[in-house]
Amino acid sequence: MYVVIRGNEPAGSPAVLLRDWLLSGEGQLVVAESGFVGYQPTTRSSTAARTAEPDRAAQALTADNTAQSLGNNQWKWTVFLKGDLRDIEGIKCVEYTLHPTFPNPVRLVCEPGNKDRPFGLSATGWGTFTVGIRVHMKDGSHQDPKHQLKF
Numbered sequence: 001m002y003v004v005i006r007g008n009e010p011a012g013s014p015a016v017l018l019r020d021w022l023l024s025g026e027g028q029l030v031v032a033e034s035g036f037v038g039y040q041p042t043t044r045s046s047t048a049a050r051t052a053e054p055d056r057a058a059q060a061l062t063a064d065n066t067a068q069s070l071g072n073n074q075w076k077w078t079v080f081l082k083g084d085l086r087d088i089e090g091i092k093c094v095e096y097t098l099h100p101t102f103p104n105p106v107r108l109v110c111e112p113g114n115k116d117r118p119f120g121l122s123a124t125g126w127g128t129f130t131v132g133i134r135v136h137m138k139d140g141s142h143q144d145p146k147h148q149l150k151f
Helices: 014-023 024-033 046-051 054-061 085-088
Strands: 062-071 074-082 091-095 106-109 123-124 130-137 147-148
Touching: 014 054, 024 123, 024 147, 054 106, 062 130, 074 130, 085 091
Parallel strands: none
Antiparallel strands: 062 074, 074 123, 091 106, 091 130, 130 147
16 A cells, blocks of 8 residues: 655645554554555655655654564564664654563663664563553654564
8 A cells, every 4th residue: 555645735734644543653553553565764855855745754754573483482672763873763652562471571672783673672481462552752752563473
């Protein structure tokens, strides 16, 4: 599914409202639960980058995970953020909310760590679930993407 709108579409129009909702944490969750792939930022030409909306940078943040089987239906996984370097550098901390069966299910990561898996959180477990994520930006704003853990 692609969403394309005119560059001069007025703020508050149905097309802009739909686009913004689809890019929100709630919209991305609906997209993922429907079996579609969520928004994946792409590299734009310098001309497109100059005309992009400057206040939407943090909405390009998405989450992904890696997983490695440990045998006996156990998995070691890492959930992390994806986005443009500028967006990643704007992050202060990431708060992950795991399944309530985990000890200390709310965990805060405030160091970027691995550049290939920034603000990653690793754990082990046997089942998938939706990881709640609150991205606290340095400018005081936040994003609330969710991520369905995949093995």
